[in-house]
Amino acid sequence: MHFDEIARASAEVAATSSRLAKVARLADCLAQANAEEVGIAVSYLSGTLPQGTIGVGWAALRSLPPPAAGPTLELLEVDAAASSLAAISGKSSQAARRQELDALFARATEGEQAFLAGLLLGELRQGALEGVMTAAVAKAAGVPVDEVRRATMLSGDLAEVATAAVRDGSPGLARFRLTPLRPLQPMLAQTADGLEHAFVRIRPAAVEWKLDGARIQVHRAGNEVRAFTRNLADITARVPEIAEAVAGLPVEAIVLDGEAIALHPDGRPRPFQETMSRFGSKANVEELRETTPLSAFFFDVLHLDGDDLIDQPARERLAALKERVPQELRVRGIETADPVEAQRFLEEALAHGHEGVMVKSLDAPYEAGRRGLGWLKVKVAYTLDLVVLAAEWGHGRRQGRLSNLHLGARDPETGGFVMLGKTFKGMTDEMLAWQTEHLLALMTDEKGNVVHVRPELVVEIAFDGVQASPRYPAGLALRFARVKGYRPDKRADEADTIDTVRGLHAGA
Numbered sequence: 001m002h003f004d005e006i007a008r009a010s011a012e013v014a015a016t017s018s019r020l021a022k023v024a025r026l027a028d029c030l031a032q033a034n035a036e037e038v039g040i041a042v043s044y045l046s047g048t049l050p051q052g053t054i055g056v057g058w059a060a061l062r063s064l065p066p067p068a069a070g071p072t073l074e075l076l077e078v079d080a081a082a083s084s085l086a087a088i089s090g091k092s093s094q095a096a097r098r099q100e101l102d103a104l105f106a107r108a109t110e111g112e113q114a115f116l117a118g119l120l121l122g123e124l125r126q127g128a129l130e131g132v133m134t135a136a137v138a139k140a141a142g143v144p145v146d147e148v149r150r151a152t153m154l155s156g157d158l159a160e161v162a163t164a165a166v167r168d169g170s171p172g173l174a175r176f177r178l179t180p181l182r183p184l185q186p187m188l189a190q191t192a193d194g195l196e197h198a199f200v201r202i203r204p205a206a207v208e209w210k211l212d213g214a215r216i217q218v219h220r221a222g223n224e225v226r227a228f229t230r231n232l233a234d235i236t237a238r239v240p241e242i243a244e245a246v247a248g249l250p251v252e253a254i255v256l257d258g259e260a261i262a263l264h265p266d267g268r269p270r271p272f273q274e275t276m277s278r279f280g281s282k283a284n285v286e287e288l289r290e291t292t293p294l295s296a297f298f299f300d301v302l303h304l305d306g307d308d309l310i311d312q313p314a315r316e317r318l319a320a321l322k323e324r325v326p327q328e329l330r331v332r333g334i335e336t337a338d339p340v341e342a343q344r345f346l347e348e349a350l351a352h353g354h355e356g357v358m359v360k361s362l363d364a365p366y367e368a369g370r371r372g373l374g375w376l377k378v379k380v381a382y383t384l385d386l387v388v389l390a391a392e393w394g395h396g397r398r399q400g401r402l403s404n405l406h407l408g409a410r411d412p413e414t415g416g417f418v419m420l421g422k423t424f425k426g427m428t429d430e431m432l433a434w435q436t437e438h439l440l441a442l443m444t445d446e447k448g449n450v451v452h453v454r455p456e457l458v459v460e461i462a463f464d465g466v467q468a469s470p471r472y473p474a475g476l477a478l479r480f481a482r483v484k485g486y487r488p489d490k491r492a493d494e495a496d497t498i499d500t501v502r503g504l505h506a507g508a
Helices: 003-014 019-030 035-044 075-087 093-106 109-119 130-141 143-154 158-174 195-199 239-246 272-280 285-289 314-324 340-352 427-441 498-506
Strands: 188-191 205-210 214-222 224-229 253-261 294-304 333-336 356-361 371-379 382-393 400-410 418-424 444-446 448-452 458-463 465-468 474-479 483-486
Touching: 003 019, 003 035, 003 075, 003 109, 003 418, 019 035, 019 130, 035 130, 035 143, 035 158, 075 093, 075 188, 093 109, 093 224, 130 143, 130 158, 143 158, 158 253, 195 340, 195 371, 195 474, 205 340, 205 371, 205 444, 214 239, 214 272, 214 294, 224 239, 239 253, 239 285, 253 272, 272 294, 272 483, 294 314, 314 333, 333 340, 371 418, 371 458, 382 418, 382 427, 382 498, 400 427, 400 458, 400 498, 427 444, 427 448, 458 474, 465 498
Parallel strands: 188 371
Antiparallel strands: 205 333, 205 356, 214 224, 214 253, 253 294, 356 371, 382 400, 382 448, 382 458, 400 418, 444 448, 458 483, 465 474
């Protein structure tokens, strides 16, 4: 398959806002790929490299060779070059990487060069989000989209699913199973305007404390236990106390969904940033375990001793959870059809320092990888997970630190981000140092005192409301925005959408 076809498809998808047109163009492109190529094509059109980060920054692409007159690159050749770049290390790595890049870009046309640069820098925003790409894979392979969605849910890898769909069709997709020790995409929640609104949509309901922790998925098969983040990264070595707790359960195999959180001795939550700092640390784990122990609280069970439970209604999964997992390892919850009882339970959660409750349908299956209608989150304070688009150099005490953050909400139509305002409030010295280091690593350019970055870092922002503002593209801005904490456990495509912000403004 010619690499030029991928580059042209990407440009055409970026040029249209029509979901149907995006799906059709992507499907046409994928249909030209064979089973060896289609997984790579899906990754590239989704804006990712199968190899992950390969050490190529914007500085390495500032001076490129002239573009080729016509397309000659094959998709598999580009993939091989990316693997070679990823493998380069050592003292002469910079020169070797430069030589490899020059050889690759010299064979690329102008359009291919632009696509390659965006791909290597992680800056492709052509609107090929997972839902669109899932539909395109199904159309290209001639299989039902629900089969592709389910296989992706179980494997966590759409590129792998696309390969199976093209090679073997529906029978290939049917082979994907929930396998303990292999993570699957978590089910996500929608936001309710309040408890009353939630009970209009779901009643009776399971109502659970909403903990301000880090989402975890813990698997056990025999004596082996693995813990994963919501992004499916293996963090078992960072959370030994959680692995030990699951290893002690009276089961042979289990897959659990829950939260990890750092608590004070009285059971109240520590500041969110302490949880994330401990959760994200790879060094001095045993020392940190003593000073900042993590507690696990599980709210769902997806597999138990050979039986997949994801298609079972929540009431059956909760019954299995209560039977096999002790109370001290479960999120506190009740089942009720009474909004008054739910309100008392919400007030109890707030009194214990938590941020609200989850309201869940007792009849809903586990919709892995989807923001389904079966789960609603009810928070008392307004918070949004937004993406950092840029940051400004600080002054005075913050001299030499990146301080004022430019915040963006995800636009599901374009795949890009819409700026909603700025904030420099709520940052500790430790946070300033952390964000300066990480934002500089993501820098794309610097204009005056503003450093523009790849939109990858997610930050949780507390605010008092949404107001009309002609200063920003969406015509909206957050009132009194302040940083609550970074969310390294979340991807940018999991950030809150501009539609959510508009909804908050409309309901104000």
